[in-house]
Amino acid sequence: MLSVHIEKEFKTTGTPSFQLKIGEELLPGFTVLFGPSGAGKSTLLDCIAGLVKPDVGEIRLGEEIFFDAEKEIVVPPQKRGIGYVFQSLALFPHLSVEENVAYGLLGLSVPERAGRMERVLGAFHIGALQGRTPGQLSGGEKQRVALARSVVTEPRVLLLDEPLTGLDGGLRQAILEDLRSWNAERRIPIVYVTHNREEVDAIGDRVIAMVDGHVRGRGMPREVLDAPRAVALAQAAGFENLLKGRVLEHRTSDGVMRVALAEGHCELEIPLGKAQKGEPIQVAIRAGDILLATQIPYGISARNILPGTVESIETQGTVVNVQVNAGARFSVHVTPGAMRSLELTPGSVVWLVVKTHSCHVVTPQ
Amino acid sequence: MSGEALLLSLRLACTVAVLLLIIALPLAYWLAFTAWRGKFLLESLVALPLVLPPTVLGFYALIALGPRGAVGRLWQTMFGHALAFTFTGLVLASMLYSLPFAVQPLVASFESLDRRLLDASAMLGAGRVRSFFRIILPLAWPGVVTAVVLSFAHTLGEFGVVLMVGGNLAGITRTVSIDIYDRVQALDYAGAHQTALFLLLISFVVLSVVYGMNRRVWAPWGHR
Numbered sequence: 267m268l269s270v271h272i273e274k275e276f277k278t279t280g281t282p283s284f285q286l287k288i289g290e291e292l293l294p295g296f297t298v299l300f301g302p303s304g305a306g307k308s309t310l311l312d313c314i315a316g317l318v319k320p321d322v323g324e325i326r327l328g329e330e331i332f333f334d335a336e337k338e339i340v341v342p343p344q345k346r347g348i349g350y351v352f353q354s355l356a357l358f359p360h361l362s363v364e365e366n367v368a369y370g371l372l373g374l375s376v377p378e379r380a381g382r383m384e385r386v387l388g389a390f391h392i393g394a395l396q397g398r399t400p401g402q403l404s405g406g407e408k409q410r411v412a413l414a415r416s417v418v419t420e421p422r423v424l425l426l427d428e429p430l431t432g433l434d435g436g437l438r439q440a441i442l443e444d445l446r447s448w449n450a451e452r453r454i455p456i457v458y459v460t461h462n463r464e465e466v467d468a469i470g471d472r473v474i475a476m477v478d479g480h481v482r483g484r485g486m487p488r489e490v491l492d493a494p495r496a497v498a499l500a501q502a503a504g505f506e507n508l509l510k511g512r513v514l515e516h517r518t519s520d521g522v523m524r525v526a527l528a529e530g531h532c533e534l535e536i537p538l539g540k541a542q543k544g545e546p547i548q549v550a551i552r553a554g555d556i557l558l559a560t561q562i563p564y565g566i567s568a569r570n571i572l573p574g575t576v577e578s579i580e581t582q583g584t585v586v587n588v589q590v591n592a593g594a595r596f597s598v599h600v601t602p603g604a605m606r607s608l609e610l611t612p613g614s615v616v617w618l619v620v621k622t623h624s625c626h627v628v629t630p631q
Numbered sequence: 632m633s634g635e636a637l638l639l640s641l642r643l644a645c646t647v648a649v650l651l652l653i654i655a656l657p658l659a660y661w662l663a664f665t666a667w668r669g670k671f672l673l674e675s676l677v678a679l680p681l682v683l684p685p686t687v688l689g690f691y692a693l694i695a696l697g698p699r700g701a702v703g704r705l706w707q708t709m710f711g712h713a714l715a716f717t718f719t720g721l722v723l724a725s726m727l728y729s730l731p732f733a734v735q736p737l738v739a740s741f742e743s744l745d746r747r748l749l750d751a752s753a754m755l756g757a758g759r760v761r762s763f764f765r766i767i768l769p770l771a772w773p774g775v776v777t778a779v780v781l782s783f784a785h786t787l788g789e790f791g792v793v794l795m796v797g798g799n800l801a802g803i804t805r806t807v808s809i810d811i812y813d814r815v816q817a818l819d820y821a822g823a824h825q826t827a828l829f830l831l832l833i834s835f836v837v838l839s840v841v842y843g844m845n846r847r848v849w850a851p852w853g854h855r
């Protein structure tokens with residue numbers, strides 16, 4: 267068990283100082299560290315790794331002390347036996363895949379070294395890439411190599427900072443499976459940082475939710491993130507639409523309740539929850555979970571179909587953010603291709619289509 | 632054309648370039664990675680030869696290396712002869728003079744390295760020495776080449792410091808640039824021209840080789 271009880275303050279001129287304050291016991295197996303960018307997730311990993319020195323507190327792995335401010339013990343990163351995959355992966359660009367993976371295998375006998383290399387290259391399916399340099403690898407291949415490099419040294423803790431960002435679901439799942447089977451017999455603590463809700467669900471293990479350097483929730487993903495107790499956490503969980511409303515009625519047999527939004531005359535059907543009739547709540551909907559139609563859709567299972575007009579369209583890379591006024595204002599994400607084929611312009615009349623289960627209840631702060 | 636002067640200049644430039652690299656590597660490493668707030672003092676000190684007239688530098692070098700200077704006296708007790716007006720004295724003064732040309736390209740290339748690569752190296756169990764030779768040095772290679780070439784070329788062309796510290800002793804301290812100066816003073820324009828042209832060509836060829844090579848150093852891993 268990895269025990270982390272630390273505080274670290276970052277003072278910068280001009281902006282308010284940032285404080286990281288953590289007290290957690292991290293068990294063997296996956297722990298997902300979830301939160302928005304700037305929550306201090308990577309900094310926490312750097313502290314565990316020994317790359318950043320906390321101001322006070324202690325970090326222990328079982329009985330072994332990595333850091334103790336009072337006893338003035340600071341074990342340097344290279345002596346901690348921790349594997350760390352950075353967000354940038356940090357593969358050595360001048361070394362081949364084989365040299366990258368073997369980099370940490372120092373002081374081992376030749377057969378031991380060869381055996382470990384063979385096992386890890388096999389486990390992460392990168393045997394065929396050995397002779398290439400990182401510049402010649404695809405994104406997914408680089409991520410596999412970085413993972414293999416960090417586990418081949420048999421670390422006692424594994425820190426993963428968004429190691430699978432940018433991969434499609436299938437590939438991500440495949441790599442996660444490789445990692446899971448690698449850890450099945452070892453049972454070391456793996457701390458997995460992400461700000462992507464889909465990755466949390468894909469891993470499906472314990473989650474620690476961080477906002478502003480502090481832990482705001484812990485438990486299984488459904489407990490922590492489907493019912494984010496704090497609005498800040500809902501924002502962190504990627505809900506662009508946070509709409510104030512009031513519960514109108516419960517339809518227990520349909521498994522839903524109706525909510526009137528505070529703005530306009532919109533009503534939404536959302537999953538049945540604990541909120542009482544008349545109680546003020548906030549509904550969180552991800553912009554990517556809303557469909558846009560230019561004609562009223564028929565024969566569709568989605569229960570919420572709201573007419574509205576397009577107010578503005580803003581392209582951010584591969585995502586087009588469409589602001590729609592349907593009484594209340596909604597953010598909707600579509601692809602540039604969808605925007606073109608629907609011929610969306612400000613003033614276009616559209617229908618918003620929202621599945622019941624895309625609506626999540628957040629208690630106002 | 633004076634072959635003797637040319638050979639002496641080449642010998643001086645090579646010696647200085649090699650010795651300077653050995654000194655500049657740890658110095659540049661420290662300057663690039665220390666968190667010490669007062670490091671700007673050392674940076675200024677290293678950059679000083681860039682702005683000082685060579686005669687000022689040469690003057691102080693002469694005093695330091697002379698029989699009554701600290702370095703000169705120490706040398707005298709250790710080796711039994713003086714430093715000023717010798718080849719060794721010339722090497723020492725030239726190293727001082729070319730120091731920024733060796734240190735600054737190294738610092739720049741060390742600082743431009745992705746720090747996460749060094750973090751990754753540490754997480755894989757590597758200490759500072761291993762990280763330096765396996766990661767920093769190979770990736771900063773263009774900076775190393777630049778440092779060596781600049782200190783070589785700068786030493787090859789120096790005049791003021793040599794004249795102050797070395798004087799004008801044929802075969803010992805009379806370098807190419809002083810030889811050219813001598814010839815111009817003696818109105819031997821043809822001789823001066825021959826040597827000057829030769830120096831120009833050598834400099835151009837050396838720089839071309841290095842810049843051409845430098846481009847290929849990047850190629851294997853496709854960055855930049």
